[in-house]
Amino acid sequence: MxxxxxxxxxxxxxxxxxxxxxxxxxxxxxxxxxxxxxxxxxxxxxxxxxxxxxxxxxxxxxxxxxxxxxxxxxxxxxxxxxxxxxxxxxxxxxxxxxxxxxxxxxxxxxxxxxxxxxxxxxxxTPTLPHAAVAGLSDDETVINRAVERFTSLRVRQRLDDLLGLPGMSDSMRTIVQLRSNPDAGVDDLVPVVKRDPSLSAQVMGWSSSPYYAAPGKVRSIEDAIIRVLGFDLVINLALGVAMGKVMQLPDDTPRGSIYYWDQALYTATLCERLAAKAQLDERPRPGLAYLSGLLHNFGYLVLAHLFPPHFSRLSRYIEANPHLEQQQIEHEVLHVTREQIGGWLLENWKLPDEVAAAVRFQQAPELAGEHQVYARLLFLASRLLRAEGLSDGPKAAPDEALMAHLGLEAEDVRQAVAEVKAEAENLSQVSRLFSQKH
Known part of the structure; x- marks a missing residue:
């Protein structure tokens, strides 16, 4: 015919x-x-x-x-x-x-x-009101309305209570406090790790992984932190693990998507390396850039926790519309985005302002105010990884103007991406330690 x-x-x-x-x-x-x-x-x-x-x-x-x-x-x-x-x-x-x-x-x-x-x-026609990107609207109000629209819950209490999130453990609260304290050091961190058997096992597992390739046998928590991993890395990874325990990975994700913790570690590692190469008068702190990348998608887990009956529908819509930014699809389906809820939650949990702002404004870095360098790093890292098939979302050409804003040379960026790509398998082995139960 x-x-x-x-x-x-x-x-x-x-x-x-x-x-x-x-x-x-x-x-x-x-x-x-x-x-x-x-x-x-x-x-x-x-x-x-x-x-x-x-x-x-x-x-x-x-x-x-x-x-x-x-x-x-x-x-x-x-x-x-x-x-x-x-x-x-x-x-x-x-x-x-x-x-x-x-x-x-x-x-x-x-x-x-x-x-x-x-x-x-x-x-x-996909719409994403400027207010939702720019934070001109009150994110907590937007989240409240979405909760009321898609669940039987009515907001009559503090939102963080309503979300039904498991409470943070004592060790997680201490880690958050240490992360926010610029004067904290290894001597403050080691006792916290030792008091938490699960965290101790994680730290020993990381330090023994092929990715870190520690010379000789790692014999103690002190050895793992001081000789192999370092304060910044341990506290960032520990915070990621602790928050991962608060939020479980959803089952019905978009088919073909990158494993959550793989994507988190790829993004964190690339953000850290780009931050170290940035030629700026006030250079971004690599540890905070790493943490921004590690937690950049945390709002996605919260969406799955809040709206389980609708999350499967969201996954199908993402599959059907691979050319669109996922925040556009979330806005159409749930009327709230992962950036809004993730940024709000990290701010309420008293994580560093740089991290909360980077997560909230990763799609619109110029709106992140004094912390836009971290949002720009996150935006750039995400797009670079998409081009290599290491992050979810539509592919786009690297933004040369954004690189210039960050004081990055094209060759430095290419080298950083090549390093992460070459290390992807070992980073994936580290990411699997995030979901292991001890």
Whole structure:
């Protein structure tokens, strides 16, 4: 059956850019066409089709669209005989189609028309009010409203009580205090680690891991901290572990996403190395840059804790819209973002202001005020890691202006990224220690 497919050259001005999404259910595969930059609303799509459709996994989309048959005109024409859902905002004329996971492209002389095409409204223009990015609105009010909207809870008490988060242990509270105290040192940290058997085991595990490659056998907590790891690293890792115990990793994450602690350690390590290379009059402290990277995604865990029935839906929306920043999707689905809730919580837990500001404004570093250097490091590190497949989110070209703001040379940045990429396997071994129970 001909569906009007044409593979002749069409100019950029002649063809409207559209996105191709492959979805499925028990009945079979379906294609969706919608404007390239739009958000695919799975709820509206399901209503149009009368089916509970889900996007296929990224690797399945790559495998499907990389088939040799789909590189030929005949195969492309056959593809569009599948059941097809077309957003009504797609023009009826020439279309330039793109599947983002595989990079597969196809040009159509006109919108397909056959008896298995359904047209309806399922594409949304993603919105993220400036206030949500800039912190012009009261984040606590935004979080309250989201909690009330999506749960049976009503906010009649302090929000941190309402969230139902497990209380911080004594050792975690002490670690937070030490992290915030510029005069704290190894002598203050060692007794805290020794009093917590789980933390002691973690520290010994880190110091013995291949990544740190300590010469000789590590025989004590003092040896691990003083000779191998150092005060800053131990207190940052300990804080990450302690907060990880407060928040459990969610089960139903977007398929194909990077493991949470892997991504945290990659980001932390790169932030630290970029901070050390930054040529600024007031150089950022590498330890705080590391902690910002380690906790940059902590709000994601809180979203999973707060909205478990809706978190699975959020994961499917992220899968269906890989071209969008995840905060845009969170705003559409939950009306609150990981940056808002993560920054608010870290501030309330009295972590260093530099870290809370970096996490809150990592998508808009220029709005982080006096701490924007840390937000800029986080923004840059995240984009660099995305390009290497070591962090989740849409890929984008490195921001040379941002590098200049940070006093970073392109070669220094390239070298820092190459080092993290080369160490990724060993860093992953360290990250697995975060989830071990002792």
């Amino acid at each position: 001909s569906v009007g497919v044409s593979v002749e050259y069409l100019t950029e001005t002649a063809a409207a850019p559209v996105r191709v999404v492959l979805l499925h259910d028990r009945t079979g595969k379906v294609l969706a066409l919608l404007p390239a930059n739009a958000l695919l609303d799975l709820g509206r799509l399901g209503q149009l089709a009368g089916r509970e459709l889900q996007p296929v996994k990224a690797e399945d989309a790559q495998r499907f669209f990389n088939q040799a048959a789909l590189q030929t005109p005949a195969g492309r024409e056959q593809l569009f005989t599948l059941p097809l859902l077309v957003d009504q905002s797609c023009p009826s004329g020439a279309l330039k189609c793109l599947e983002p996971h595989s990079g597969w492209q196809c040009e159509l002389a006109r919108r397909p028309v056959h008896d298995r095409v359904l047209s309806g409204e399922f594409a949304l």
